[in-house]
Amino acid sequence: MSVTYSSYLKVDELLQCQKPLSEGPEHDELLFIIIHQSYELWFKQVLHELDFLVRLFNAGDRNRALHTLKRVDTIYRTLIQQVDILETLTPLEFMSFRDRLSTASGFQSFQFRELEFLYGAKDARKLENYEPGSDHYQRLQKRLQAPTLWDAFLNFLAHEGHKVPESELNRDFSQVAEPSPAVQKILIDVYRNDPLVSEICEALVDIDTSLQQWRYRHVKMVERTIGSKMGTGGSAGVGYLQGTLFRPVFPDLWAIRSEF
Ligand code: HEM
Numbered sequence: 240m241s242v243t244y245s246s247y248l249k250v251d252e253l254l255q256c257q258k259p260l261s262e263g264p265e266h267d268e269l270l271f272i273i274i275h276q277s278y279e280l281w282f283k284q285v286l287h288e289l290d291f292l293v294r295l296f297n298a299g300d301r302n303r304a305l306h307t308l309k310r311v312d313t314i315y316r317t318l319i320q321q322v323d324i325l326e327t328l329t330p331l332e333f334m335s336f337r338d339r340l341s342t343a344s345g346f347q348s349f350q351f352r353e354l355e356f357l358y359g360a361k362d363a364r365k366l367e368n369y370e371p372g373s374d375h376y377q378r379l380q381k382r383l384q385a386p387t388l389w390d391a392f393l394n395f396l397a398h399e400g401h402k403v404p405e406s407e408l409n410r411d412f413s414q415v416a417e418p419s420p421a422v423q424k425i426l427i428d429v430y431r432n433d434p435l436v437s438e439i440c441e442a443l444v445d446i447d448t449s450l451q452q453w454r455y456r457h458v459k460m461v462e463r464t465i466g467s468k469m470g471t472g473g474s475a476g477v478g479y480l481q482g483t484l485f486r487p488v489f490p491d492l493w494a495i496r497s498e499f
Contacts, residue, residue: 261336267328268336274325275345281314282350287405288314289388291356296391299398301435308442320454324461333464339472344472349375356382358450358488360390361415386412391488393422400438401425408468418490426495440492449487454484 245251259268288311295304345351349365352365361383369376388410388427404421409423430437458480461470470476487493 259336260339264422265316265332265335267332268339270324270328271333271336272361274321277321279348279350281318282348282354285314286313286350286353286357289354293386293388293391294483296388296395297479299395301439304395305435305439305442305495308439308446312442312445314447315446315453319453319456322453322460326460328464330464330466337465340471342471342473344474346470346472352379353382356385357388359387359416360486360488361413363413387416389416392439396425396429396436399433418494422491423495423498426491427498430495430499431451443489444492445488447492450488451485454480458484483492 240246241442257269257272259265261268288307292304292307292311295307341355343478347368349369355362355365363383365385366376367378369379390408391404392411397408403425404419407416407419407422410416429440449461458477461480462477465476467478468476470479474480
């Protein structure tokens, strides 16, 4: 049989994946499921792009690296806008099915945690939310040990002839990289003398800004939907989420901005 739109995209299988748990079911549960599933699909795509980007940095491919960064940020801008849709869900509408979520929460999104690790926000405690030995646990464990996007970028800078300290290139990848005055000096030089690599730096700042914007939009959306209630994942809810705001993933790129 020839390939059709539905067979290629597995549309029938895809449309079988939305299973509301509420009685009726409640009208608004479908929106809640579909929006989360769309996020997970985009997270899959972003992981795919960032893994490619790490390879591009390691291969010293400036142009494709920049192109890929721009694509990733365009995806994030779309993800930020999607919060608008969830904001049409009133507290009453959400309450019509919230109990059915039990302890399920975005907090448990393993792809979101993989992305955090890849960006450099390493935290071994995050693994505690997954069954040891499970596929999700193993994926996260691998990401925890692997070099981050920033490590790949530093490799790229070294490849470009910059004197990145050995201690930065061969660090313990399972830990968060501390801001580095030596790297900041290199970045200032890049901004002054290398237009294309400085554009790559700006594209990294775009992504960092988008990540922070998503968190801000998410927490405001949560506040208007559940107010000061606890999260289904067991956290304090809005209070916990506020603690995750304004934390850049590429701090060295922010530290240098007052140096020009
Ligand atoms: C009505 C909609 C939503 C509500 C009320 C909500 C609420 C919350 C709350 C209260 C938390 C804190 C953890 C907890 O105790 O559960 C949380 C975390 C989280 N949510 Fe949402 N959320 C919503 C939609 C979404 C969507 C659409 C996504 C997209 C994937 C998402 C992704 C996340 C992630 C990744 C975290 C973990 C953040 C972190 O630990 O840094 N949420 N959410």
